[in-house]
Each structure stands twice: as structure tokens, then as C-alpha cells.
Amino acid sequence: MHHSTEPRPPEPADLAQAARRIAPYILRTPVVRNADMDQYLGCRAWFKCEQLQETGAFKMRGAANAVQRLREQELDANVATHSSGNHGAALARAARLDARVAHVVMPENAVRAKIDAVRSQGAEVLLCEATQEAREAGLEKLVKQGLIPIPPYDHPDIIAGQGTAALELLEEVSALDALLVPVGGGGLISGSAIAVRGSGRSIEVIGAEPEGAADTATSLAQGERVPHWRPDTIADGLRALVGRLTFQVIQRDVSQVLTVSENGILAGMELVHRVMDMQIEPSSATVIAAILEHPETFRNRRVGIILSGGNVDTAAFPFLGGAT
Numbered sequence: 001m002h003h004s005t006e007p008r009p010p011e012p013a014d015l016a017q018a019a020r021r022i023a024p025y026i027l028r029t030p031v032v033r034n035a036d037m038d039q040y041l042g043c044r045a046w047f048k049c050e051q052l053q054e055t056g057a058f059k060m061r062g063a064a065n066a067v068q069r070l071r072e073q074e075l076d077a078n079v080a081t082h083s084s085g086n087h088g089a090a091l092a093r094a095a096r097l098d099a100r101v102a103h104v105v106m107p108e109n110a111v112r113a114k115i116d117a118v119r120s121q122g123a124e125v126l127l128c129e130a131t132q133e134a135r136e137a138g139l140e141k142l143v144k145q146g147l148i149p150i151p152p153y154d155h156p157d158i159i160a161g162q163g164t165a166a167l168e169l170l171e172e173v174s175a176l177d178a179l180l181v182p183v184g185g186g187g188l189i190s191g192s193a194i195a196v197r198g199s200g201r202s203i204e205v206i207g208a209e210p211e212g213a214a215d216t217a218t219s220l221a222q223g224e225r226v227p228h229w230r231p232d233t234i235a236d237g238l239r240a241l242v243g244r245l246t247f248q249v250i251q252r253d254v255s256q257v258l259t260v261s262e263n264g265i266l267a268g269m270e271l272v273h274r275v276m277d278m279q280i281e282p283s284s285a286t287v288i289a290a291i292l293e294h295p296e297t298f299r300n301r302r303v304g305i306i307l308s309g310g311n312v313d314t315a316a317f318p319f320l321g322g323a324t
Contacts, residue, residue, distance in 0.1 A: 009190065009249045010160040012198025015167055018065045018160040025064040025097060029053055029165070031172045036275050041291045043298040046176070048169045051280050051310025055121070057237075058165050058188055058308050059090035059152075065161030066150045067094040078103065079150045080142035082128075082135035084236050085114025086309055087152035092121030103147055105138035107131075111236055113313050132228075132241055153187030154243030163191025169304050170195060176203050177301040182286045182308050183207035183216045183257055184238035186246025192306065193253035203304070206297070207250070207257035208290035210235045210265065216242040216250060217257040234262055237283030237309065258297065264289030270319045272307075279320055281312040 010018075032047045050058035067079065080103040081091050088104035095102040102123040106115055107130035118125055126142075128134040143149050151158065165188070166179060179196060181189040193205045209216050212233035219225045225247045231239035242250070250257070260268075268288030272280050284307050291298050314320045 007156055007245060009245050010156045010163070010194060012194055014156065014160040015163040015191065015195055015198060018061075018157070019164045019167055021068045022061055022064040022161060022164065025054070025068075025094065026060050027053055028168055031169055032276070034276050037271075040271060040275065041288075041298065042295050043291065043300060044302045046169065046173045046302075046304050047276075048165055048304065048306045049278070050165055051278065051284060051307050055086070055089040055093050055117070056309055056311040057086040057090065058162060058306070059086040060093065061164050062153075062158035062161035062187060063087065063090035063094040063150065066155065066157040067091070067098050067100070069157045070148060071098060075148060076100075077146060077148045080139055080147035081105070081150045081152055082139045083118070083152050084110050084239060085118065086237055086311060088118040088123060088125075089114065089121050091150055092118055092123035096122045103142050105135055105142070107135060111311070111313050114236075114311055117311065152240065153185030154245050156245065158187050159191045159194070159246065159249070161191070162187045163195045165306055166192035166195035166304075169306070170199050170201070173304060175302055176201070176304045178204045178206055178298065179304040179306075180206050180208060180287045180290060181306050182238060182283055183209040183242070184213070184283065185240040186216065186242045186250055188306065188308060189254060190246040190249035193249055197253055204255045205253060206290070207254055208286035209257050209259050210238055210286060211259045211261055213238050214259045216247070217259050219247060220251065220257055233265075233282075235265060235283040235286060237281065238286065258290045258294050260286050260289035260293050264293045267292060269317065273320055278307070279310045279312060279314070280307050281309050284308040284310065
């Protein structure tokens with residue numbers, strides 16, 4: 001990893017190292033094909049099922065990589081972060097497996113099941129006001145107490161870890177025209193884009209972002225990262241502002257970020273549940289919504305799709321009633 005004062009995004013070699021480092025702590029999730037989904041979506045789709053990952057989302061990859069990097073550097077302190085849920089649960093588990101405790105600052109409007117999941121992995125949870133500023137202030141307080149901060153996305157080790165999901169997908173599927181990834185803070189899509197760049201293959205990396213949290217699409221259109229955004233979306237995992245490091249990678253390596261409606265997100269969740277019998281969370285369904293709402297971008301193409309997570313409050317979505 002680079003040792004300049006200014007952190008820099010990881011390189012493809014960092015992703016390969018991360019994959020080896022985290023292998024004992026994560027699952028190599030399946031890549032699934034479904035002929036009926038191809039019909040509905042109008043393209044050939046390969047689904048990388050990260051909702052089946054440890055803690056129910058891809059976030060375990062980055063968390064395990066970051067914690068194991070601390071171990072390699074012989075740093076033994078407890079860790080801290082802010083999270084709407086999935087990164088918090090992942091960091092809590094990664095810390096627990098490394099004999100540490102994670103302290104997680106969470107917005108008071110976080111999904112109740114996600115707060116419970118973070119606690120169940122052995123973390124200390126501190127609730128705060130539902131703003132980025134309050135989350136960052138809470139984290140700063142913990143860092144002053146001597147805890148090591150592990151940010152949810154804007155960190156080279158996190159980005160490298162998240163990129164390993166795309167790395168596995170690229171290993172398994174030889175010919176893809178596009179890779180479609182949800183966008184929140186940007187850790188998953190930036191890591192995925194670095195994996196594609198390292199593969200040397202001409203695959204278009206496309207992001208899917210809720211209209212109500214379209215800070216990345218807006219930043220790309222303006223040519224610079226927007227400093228504030230008031231998110232309003234059901235996709236609780238995508239309400240974070242795109243990071244500085246992640247935005248650098250997105251500007252360089254992502255061809256476009258498509259925005260999707262709330263109805264599209266719900267339709268995507270429902271379709272995956274009905275046709276594939278899989279439960280995905282709203283953040284994850286943005287990629288399905290992107291194909292449903294921008295069909296011309298994907299028509300008849302070979303599309304790799306990362307299903308990012310499945311941590312959802314089933315009571316809030318009646319159509320998930322029968323999901324396993």
C-alpha cells in the first residue's frame with residue numbers, strides 16, 4: 001500500500017493481495033444465471049450473489065481486509081466506524097474474529113434489524129442524528145479515545161476488499177460487455193472498476209443510484225464531487241455521500257451512473273423474489289431497476305450484476321413474505 005501522506009486508490013495488485021488475505025473470512029459467493037430473468041431484463045445476466053455473503057452483504061470483504069491489514073501492521077487497538085448497518089455488522093464480525101471490539105456510530109433512523117445485527121456481532125452501537133455530519137462527529141469522538149477508524153468506503157483497504165467480488169465474477173465469467181453495480185459511498189463500484197481495469201478486458205462499468213440519492217450522478221455531471229446531499233430513498237445502504245477516493249476512481253473508470261426511481265427499486269426487489277426466489281435489499285435492487293428503466297443501455301448485452309446485499313426488514317415489504 002502507498003505510504004504518501006495523501007491516501008491513494010488501490011491498484012489491481014492490491015485487490016489480488018486482498019483476495020488472498022480475506023479468503024479465510026469470507027464466502028466465495030455463487031454466480032447465478034436465470035433464463036426467465038434474461039427474458040424480463042432483455043439481456044444475458046450473470047448475478048454475483050453477495051446477499052449470501054457473511055453478514056448478508058459484500059461489506060464483509062472490505063472490513064476483513066482492513067482489519068487483517070491492521071494485524072499485519074501489528075496494530076492491536078479496537079476499531080470504530082460509522083454505518084447505516086451493513087458495514088457496521090461486517091466490521092463488528094471482522095473485529096470479533098480478530099479479538100477486537102468494533103464501536104459503530106449509527107443514524108437513529110437506521111433499519112432496526114440492521115442495528116440489531118451490528119449488536120449481535122459484538123459491537124458497541126452509538127446512535128446519532130441522521131446526518132453525515134453527526135455520523136462523522138461521532139466517529140471523531142471515538143478516534144480521540146484511541147480507537148482506529150475504519151471508514152465505510154473511502155479507504156484504500158476497504159475499496160480493495162470490496163473489489164474482490166468483481167474479481168471473482170471476472171474469474172468465473174469469461175465474456176462480459178458490462179458490469180452493473182449499486183452506488184452509495186462508492187466503495188463497491190470503485191473496487192469493481194479497478195478489478196475490470198486490472199483484467200485488461202473492455203467491460204463497461206455502470207453504476208445504479210437512486211434518484212433521491214443521486215450525488216454521484218450529479219458529481220459526474222458537474223465534473224466535481226458535490227459536498228452535500230440530503231438523501232431521500234428507500235435504499236438505506238446508498239444514502240451516504242460518494243467518497244473522495246472513490247469518486248476519483250469513478251471519474252476515471254466508470255462509464256456512467258444511471259439513476260433509478262423508488263418504484264423501480266421496489267419492482268426490482270419484487271422481480272428477483274418472484275422469479276429467482278431470492279431476497280435482496282432495496283440498495284441491491286437498484287441494479288435491476290437500472291435495467292428495467294434504461295433497457296436500451298443493456299439490450300442483448302452480456303451483463304455482470306453484483307447483488308450487493310439481502311439485509312431487509314421483511315415486514316416493510318409484504319411481497320417478500322415467503323422469502324427464505
